Amino acid sequence: MIEIHELQVMRGGRIVLDVGHLQIEKNEVLAIVGPNGAGKSTLLLALARLIKPERGDIVFNSMPVAGESDHAYRRRIALVLQDPLLFDTSVFDNVASGLRFRGLHKNDITPRVETWLERLGITHLKNRRANELSGGEGQRVSLARALVLAPELLLLDEPFGALDPPTRNRLLDDLRRILPESGTTTIFITHNLPEARQLAGRMAIIVSGRVRQIGSVNDILSSPADEDVRSFLVAENGKY
C-alpha cells in the first residue's frame, strides 16, 4: 500500500499542488484525472521525486521513504511519459537500460527483457533501432522498459496521449490484462475519462492542484463532489 500525506508543491511562491491524503492499494491502478494545468503531472513528478515538494510524506507499506536518497527511492519506481523518449539504440537495449543502471548481470537481464518484449507483443522488434518505430510501437517499448523493472509503483503520465485511437485502444486492452497479471501498483495520469474507466478501478479528480474527489469511476460520474468536478466531467466527455 502506498500513502501520500500532506503533499504540497509550490512554484513561484504559489501553491500548485496540495494533496491532503491519497492512498493506493497494492496492485491497484488509480487514475488521476483532471483538466490541463490542474497539477496532475506535478503530482507525478513529485511522486518520482523529480521535483522537490515544499512538504509532505510518501509511505510505502507503512515505511516513510523520506530517509531514502532520491536515487535509491527512484529505483523502487518506474516512470513512463507521454512521449516514449526512447534512447537511440536497439529496442532490446532500451528495455534493458533500467536493469543495466541497477548493475544486473547480462544473464539476468536477457530473460527478463525477453519476457516483457513478449508480454507487450514486440519480440519481433527486438533488434530494431528505436528511432525506426511507430508511435504505438515506441510506447510499448517505453512500457516494457518500465515494467521490466518490476517497480513497486508505476507512474504513467498520459501514456496514450500521443497515439491514434485504434493504436491507443489496442494498447489499453493489453495493459488492462498486463497490469493485474503482473500485480503492478500503478498511478495513471490522464484527462481522458474513457481511458480512466478502462484501466483504473478508482480515480481521483484533481482541479486547481487539489484532489476534489476519489472513488470508482461510475460513482464519480453519477455524483460529482462539487461544481468544478461536474464542469470538468461535462467538458471532458460531454456525457454528463
Added chain:
Amino acid sequence: MLFGSEIWQITLLSLEVALLSTLISLVIGLPLGTWLALGKVHGRSFLMSIVNTGMGLPPVVVGLFVALMLWRSGPLGDLNLIYTPAAIVIAQVVISFPVVTGLTAAALQALDPRLRLQLLGLGASTFQMVLMLWREARLPLLAALMAAFGAVISEVGASMMVGGNIRGQTRVLTTAIVLETGKGNFNTAIALGLLLLAITFLVNWALTVIQQRGAKR
C-alpha cells in the same frame, strides 16, 4: 630547404601537439560544457557568453597572453616552458577548450529536457544519466571534437609566439609554412601545406566515419 627526416619530425610534432591539445581540451571541455548545460548554474547566460567568446579567440591574442605568463620574468617563468612544445600545447588548449565546452553545452541543451527526467525515472544515477546523454548527443559531440582538432592543427599565430619556431624543437607544419613562404621557398611551403591538409583530412575522415557509423546504427 627541408629534408625528409626534418619534414617527418615536423609532421610528427604537429600531430603530437594537436592531438594532445585536443585530448586535454576534451578532458576540460566535456565536463565543463555538461555542467553549463545541465547543472544548476547561476549566471548561465553570462558564462555561456564568455565560453562563446572564447570560441572565437584570436590565436595571436592567446599567444600573447600565454607568452606573457610563461616569459622568463612572467608569473610562470620558473617553469621554463617558453619556446617548448609544452608551451604550444598550453596555448592550443586555451584556444580549443572553449570550442569543446561551447559545442558540448549546445549539443546537450538541444536534447529533449524530458530525457533527463526519463533517465532518472528509470533509476539512473546522475553519472549514468550524463553518460546516456553524451551517448544520445554523440554526433554533435564528435563534431565538437573535429572542430577543436581543426582549430589547433591549423593554428599558427600562438604556436609561433610561444613556441618560437625553433628548428628541431618547436617547429610545426604551420610555422614551417610561414617560414618557407617568407624565404620564398614556395614549392616547399606548398608541399608542407598539402601535407597539413592531408593530415587534417585523415583525422577528420576517421572521426567522421565513427560519427556516421553512429548515425546509421
